[in-house]
Amino acid sequence: MTKQPRRSNVVGESRASRKPRDQRASRGQREPRGQREPRVSSKPRIPLTPQALISLYRPDLAETLAEEDLPSFRYSQICEHLFSRPLRPFSEATALPGSLRDVLDTSGVSVLKQNGEQRAPDGTTKFLLAGSDGVGFEAVFMPYKSRATACISSQIGCPVGCTFCATGAMGLKRNLSAAEIVDQVRTTQVRAAEEGLRLTNLVYMGMGEPLLNLRAVLDSVRIISDPHGLGMAHRSISISTVGIPAGIRALARSEPQVNLALSLHAADDNIRATLIPGTFRHPIAEVLDAAWQHFDLTGRKLLVEYVLLGDINDSPNDGRRLAALLRGHVVAVNLIPWNPVPGLGRQERPFRPSKTPTPQSSFRAPSLFRAPSPMAVAAFRQALLDAHIETVVRQSKGGGIGAACGQLAGGQR
Ligand code: SAH
Numbered sequence: 001m002t003k004q005p006r007r008s009n010v011v012g013e014s015r016a017s018r019k020p021r022d023q024r025a026s027r028g029q030r031e032p033r034g035q036r037e038p039r040v041s042s043k044p045r046i047p048l049t050p051q052a053l054i055s056l057y058r059p060d061l062a063e064t065l066a067e068e069d070l071p072s073f074r075y076s077q078i079c080e081h082l083f084s085r086p087l088r089p090f091s092e093a094t095a096l097p098g099s100l101r102d103v104l105d106t107s108g109v110s111v112l113k114q115n116g117e118q119r120a121p122d123g124t125t126k127f128l129l130a131g132s133d134g135v136g137f138e139a140v141f142m143p144y145k146s147r148a149t150a151c152i153s154s155q156i157g158c159p160v161g162c163t164f165c166a167t168g169a170m171g172l173k174r175n176l177s178a179a180e181i182v183d184q185v186r187t188t189q190v191r192a193a194e195e196g197l198r199l200t201n202l203v204y205m206g207m208g209e210p211l212l213n214l215r216a217v218l219d220s221v222r223i224i225s226d227p228h229g230l231g232m233a234h235r236s237i238s239i240s241t242v243g244i245p246a247g248i249r250a251l252a253r254s255e256p257q258v259n260l261a262l263s264l265h266a267a268d269d270n271i272r273a274t275l276i277p278g279t280f281r282h283p284i285a286e287v288l289d290a291a292w293q294h295f296d297l298t299g300r301k302l303l304v305e306y307v308l309l310g311d312i313n314d315s316p317n318d319g320r321r322l323a324a325l326l327r328g329h330v331v332a333v334n335l336i337p338w339n340p341v342p343g344l345g346r347q348e349r350p351f352r353p354s355k356t357p358t359p360q361s362s363f364r365a366p367s368l369f370r371a372p373s374p375m376a377v378a379a380f381r382q383a384l385l386d387a388h389i390e391t392v393v394r395q396s397k398g399g400g401i402g403a404a405c406g407q408l409a410g411g412q413r
């Protein structure tokens with residue numbers, strides 16, 4: 001009988017997932033120069049003390065507090081105020097002595113400024129945010145009937161440069177800190193509470209590539225999931241990556257209960273290279289190998305994301321090739337019909353380079369993309385269903401306000 005993957009509900013298993021773990025770990029795992037395996041502890045996580053949590057969340061605040069020589073219960077009270085009553089000023093923390101409230105108030109209750117928001121008719125809201133340097137980025141709040149999801153950013157811009165993505169077209173401005181990531185969650189928690197909802201799910205699917213800002217992302221997950229912090233369940237958190245094998249392995253070791261979403265977009269390395277052009281793209285075989293290792297270590301079902309681009313990767317044959325790669329593994333596929341991005345759509349006026357190009361305006365991706373037809377989406381999905389692969393079509397929320405998958409550009413369009 002075929003050996004089953006751990007916690008599998010899928011019959012059969014591919015050759016890759018049958019290999020013993022140590023054998024797989026040694027095959028094809030050499031990272032390109034500069035992308036060595038990140039050193040992340042594999043020790044089980046112990047809950048953070050309130051003092052340690054504040055140091056991890058806001059080193060600036062921890063420094064201010066260190067000067068105050070506080071008893072440890074004050075740290076618990078500060079955490080309670082920060083994480084249970086998000087974004088309320090410290091002046092309202094009446095359990096704290098007035099002098100301490102004054103000190104805390106000068107540090108501020110959030111590291112982010114809210115520069116505005118845009119709200120779609122279905123309640124999806126895009127927050128325009130900035131850190132202390134004023135550089136803008138975005139987070140999205142998505143309400144549903146009895147739950148709510150936050151889509152948060154890990155970087156301002158993105159160094160990967162996927163040709164179909166608005167964030168990729170910006171390049172990387174900078175990494176976000178753990179506090180800047182956590183404060184996006186606190187911002188959306190406030191909105192959820194205002195709408196009588198609780199923030200139940202968190203997806204790192206906003207701006208940036210989370211596994212290229214690994215330290216801050218892992219720290220943010222600890223703060224968000226710790227009982228003294230925001231206390232969200234690990235299992236309600238998903239991290240989406242373009243496929244950085246070393247980062248996937250580090251995530252599995254460090255936060256094994258967090259869900260992994262892998263942006264594959266093609267079953268063929270040549271097609272994938274046109275969509276993910278830069279040095280951060282790894283061969284599909286290596287990326288999937290890391291994803292199967294992630295499953296071996298964590299038992300979490302892999303989510304495969306596949307942006308469907310008309311006439312590029314959306315034929316039934318593309319679907320069958322994708323099915324062949326995934327068959328026998330514990331996966332679900334999310335098909336994401338391409339959301340239009342100004343300047344990247346095929347129907348638009350062709351881009352004409354300016355006569356005197358500046359470094360910023362001299363390069364633009366050609367007008368390439370269009371959304372797939374509904375028939376193509378249905379046929380692609382059927383090809384996967386025929387191979388018994390769980391597949392859903394993601395209806396991106398917030399298209400009308402530029403808040404859907406891949407449309408975030410820090411208010412720069
Ligand atoms: N950098 C990570 C996470 C952010 S992007 C990643 O690439 O996975 C989140 C998802 O949005 C990815 O699956 C990405 O491929 C998808 N996406 C990007 N641009 C898009 C667009 N214009 N339309 C639909 N999905 C898009």
Ligand code: SF4
Nearest residue numbers: 158160161162165168
């Ligand atoms: Fe970066 Fe993800 Fe956009 Fe690619 S799709 S450019 S990895 S944010």
